[in-house]
Amino acid sequence: MSAYTPGEQPQGGGWVKLNTNENPYPPSLRALEAIRVALLNDGAALRLYPSPDSAPLREAAARFHDFKAERIVAGNGSDDILNLLIRAYAGPGRPIGMLDPSYSLYPVLAAAQGAPVVKVPVTPALSFDVAAVAGCGAAVFFLTNPNAPLGVAFPVAQVEALARAFPGLLVVDEAYAAFAEGDCVELAKRLPNVVVTRTLSKGHALAGLRAGYALCPSGVAEVLHRVRDSYNVDRLAQVAAAAALDDGEWLRVTSGQVRATRDRLTRELIGLGWSVIPSSGNFLLAAPASLRRPTSPAAAEQAFEFLRARKILVRRFPHHPLTEKSLRISVGTEAEAEVFLAAAKAWTEG
Numbered sequence: 001m002s003a004y005t006p007g008e009q010p011q012g013g014g015w016v017k018l019n020t021n022e023n024p025y026p027p028s029l030r031a032l033e034a035i036r037v038a039l040l041n042d043g044a045a046l047r048l049y050p051s052p053d054s055a056p057l058r059e060a061a062a063r064f065h066d067f068k069a070e071r072i073v074a075g076n077g078s079d080d081i082l083n084l085l086i087r088a089y090a091g092p093g094r095p096i097g098m099l100d101p102s103y104s105l106y107p108v109l110a111a112a113q114g115a116p117v118v119k120v121p122v123t124p125a126l127s128f129d130v131a132a133v134a135g136c137g138a139a140v141f142f143l144t145n146p147n148a149p150l151g152v153a154f155p156v157a158q159v160e161a162l163a164r165a166f167p168g169l170l171v172v173d174e175a176y177a178a179f180a181e182g183d184c185v186e187l188a189k190r191l192p193n194v195v196v197t198r199t200l201s202k203g204h205a206l207a208g209l210r211a212g213y214a215l216c217p218s219g220v221a222e223v224l225h226r227v228r229d230s231y232n233v234d235r236l237a238q239v240a241a242a243a244a245l246d247d248g249e250w251l252r253v254t255s256g257q258v259r260a261t262r263d264r265l266t267r268e269l270i271g272l273g274w275s276v277i278p279s280s281g282n283f284l285l286a287a288p289a290s291l292r293r294p295t296s297p298a299a300a301e302q303a304f305e306f307l308r309a310r311k312i313l314v315r316r317f318p319h320h321p322l323t324e325k326s327l328r329i330s331v332g333t334e335a336e337a338e339v340f341l342a343a344a345k346a347w348t349e350g
């Protein structure tokens with residue numbers, strides 16, 4: 001098996017880092033305060049194991065989504081949750097399914113369990129065929145929604161139609177839900193085979209902390225609790241994530257700013273002649289083009305290197321026809337967007 005290839009994390013300063021979809025804003029002050037409180041008395045609380053079932057985090061997630069805390073399972077990032085789902089529901093003879101392209105971690109986790117991977121292509125219209133997914137033969141299907149790296153969001157009604165037609169467990173990976181118009185939480189409340197996974201890494205600017213959770217049908221929550229590590233989320237992550245979830249105002253303001261910058265980047269790149277997919281995430285998939293260089297994998301590679309030489313880091317996905325001509329650009333601050341746009345303009349005019 002091969003390891004997951006994460007985006008580059010450059011050491012040393014000076015980079016405009018738009019390659020791993022981190023949030024450009026500092027996290028909620030309430031999250032920082034919760035960590036400070038947990039460290040009082042010379043950190044005496046760190047001597048003790050944390051809540052084994054992440055009670056503070058699960059209760060905050062329950063308030064945030066109006067969902068039953070008993071049916072929420074917390075993880076060391078949502079990657080931990082994805083791994084638990086595969087350990088519990090997939091294996092040899094029990095394939096996982098995913099859209100192609102989508103999140104490249106699922107096959108890595110499946111390989112460790114000896115589970116085959118069924119990839120269902122995203123259609124040319126950037127959607128999916130409900131019957132094709134429903135009939136793909138997977139025991140558990142991972143639907144990244146909004147899709148990464150494409151950025152498109154699939155409508156709830158389409159996801160519900162899929163859930164009703166699919167005989168296995170449907171996991172809706174909502175890592176980017178904070179930047180989208182809707183979500184599928186309602187489906188996890190009502191349907192027996194829908195799990196929604198969430199992370200604090202993107203919308204809540206806590207990627208360094210590692211916290212995520214799953215909203216599950218009751219039988220599924222019980223199974224995941226059986227396979228997880230007994231203390232899978234550390235004490236600081238539990239309290240900080242809970243405080244972050246309780247700070248609705250922080251989320252409203254920062255996600256609004258990210259969306260505004262994203263939509264401005266979209267307009268300006270289209271103005272330069274680039275092909276941009278309208279995004280529901282905190283990133284854009286955009287194919288660079290200029291008069292001399294129409295969109296192509298080579299043009300994308302050349303623009304990537306042009307940006308890199310100016311210490312602007314974006315990401316390439318060269319192995320799929322829907323992404324090979326494009327750059328994936330994380331939405332940064334307004335200032336980072338200015339730097340990126342100036343370089344994009346220089347490339348286009350160069």
Ligand SMILES: *Cc1c(COP(=O)(O)O)cnc(C)c1O
Pocket residue numbers: 076077078079080103144148173175198199200201202207210211212
């Ligand atoms: C970032 C990301 C995750 C991982 O989130 P963590 O909580 O940081 O592990 C999961 N799924 C998708 C699609 C992502 O982009």
